Amino acid sequence: MLRVGLTGGIGSGKTTVSDRFEELGVTVIDADRIAHELTRAGQPALRAIAREFGDTILMPSGELDRERLRDIVFSEPTKRQSLERILHPQIRAEMARRIRDVNDPYCVLVIPLLAETGPHPLVDHVLAVDTPEHMRRLWLRSRSGLDDEQITTIFAAQASREQRLAIADDIIVNDEDIDALIGQVDALHQKYLGRS
Numbered sequence: 001m002l003r004v005g006l007t008g009g010i011g012s013g014k015t016t017v018s019d020r021f022e023e024l025g026v027t028v029i030d031a032d033r034i035a036h037e038l039t040r041a042g043q044p045a046l047r048a049i050a051r052e053f054g055d056t057i058l059m060p061s062g063e064l065d066r067e068r069l070r071d072i073v074f075s076e077p078t079k080r081q082s083l084e085r086i087l088h089p090q091i092r093a094e095m096a097r098r099i100r101d102v103n104d105p106y107c108v109l110v111i112p113l114l115a116e117t118g119p120h121p122l123v124d125h126v127l128a129v130d131t132p133e134h135m136r137r138l139w140l141r142s143r144s145g146l147d148d149e150q151i152t153t154i155f156a157a158q159a160s161r162e163q164r165l166a167i168a169d170d171i172i173v174n175d176e177d178i179d180a181l182i183g184q185v186d187a188l189h190q191k192y193l194g195r196s
Contacts, residue, residue: 001099001102001104001105001106001107001196002105002106002107002124002125002192002195002196003099003106003107003109003122003123003124003125004106004107004108004109004123004124004125004126004127004192005109005111005114005120005122005123005124005125005126005127006018006021006108006109006110006111006127006128006129007110007111007112007113007114007115007126007127007128007129007164007167007168008112008128008129008130008131008164009131009136009155009158009159009161009164010112010136010140010154010155010158011131011135011136011137011139011140011143012129012130012131012136012174013129013131013172013174013181014110014112014129016174016178016181017127017129017172017174017181017185018030018108018110020181020182020185020186021108021185021189024185024186024189025104026104026106026107026108026189027102027104027107027108028107028108028109028110029095029098029099029102029107029108029109029110030109030110031091031095031109031110031111031112031113032110032112033110034091034094034095035087035091037094038087038090038091038094039064039087040063040064041061041062041063041064042062045086045087045090046058046064048086049064049069049083049086049087052082052083052086053069053072053079053082053083056068057069057072069083073157074150074153074154074157075153077157080157084117088117092120092121092122095109095122096122099122105192105193105196106192106193106195106196108127109122109123111123113158113159114126114164114167115128115158115159115163115164115166115167116158116159125169125170125192126167126168126169126170127168127169127170127171127172127188128164128165128167128168128170128171128172129171129172129174130161130164130165130171130172130173130174131173131174131175132175133155133161135174135175136155137151140154170188170191172184172185172188
């Protein structure tokens with residue numbers, strides 16, 4: 001089975017791409033979704049994060065205050081590395097477990113930080129979504145309410161466009177409308193079915 005690693009910077013359109021693959025019947029295993037599952041109230045990973053960062057990253061309900069944690073890890077690189085040390089091994093283990101249950105010609109592994117973390121043992125083929133920075137900024141401001149300074153901080157903590165494109169076997173250019181984006185996904189779907 002071909003394992004396609006889908007990556008791209010924040011606000012590039014990865015979710016739209018992965019949603020389309022799912023609509024086409026492809027199994028999608030998303031690292032961010034797994035991270036959310038691992039950090040629900042009462043989960044061991046959340047307890048480890050609270051030990052590392054303090055109870056101020058928890059809401060009164062016991063849930064993770066994701067916005068507060070985001071502010072901490074993007075303002076201090078060493079804190080981000082601490083969070084990654086806690087979560088990344090657990091995310092990789094869960095992704096590997098889910099891959100074993102897939103019986104399809106190919107699957108898509110959504111790994112936003114693929115360029116940052118280096119070669120990924122679960123990935124055979126890398127697909128990057130490439131979106132102009134001004135479009136990503138516009139989308140992030142409208143979706144998340146982040147200001148330009150916050151967006152710049154997040155961008156600076158992620159791999160550069162050049163680093164992402166350097167590891168890509170295929171590239172989706174997301175600089176037009178949704179139909180153009182979907183068309184590229186559909187074409188890759190046929191390509192991956194043929195290859196696998």
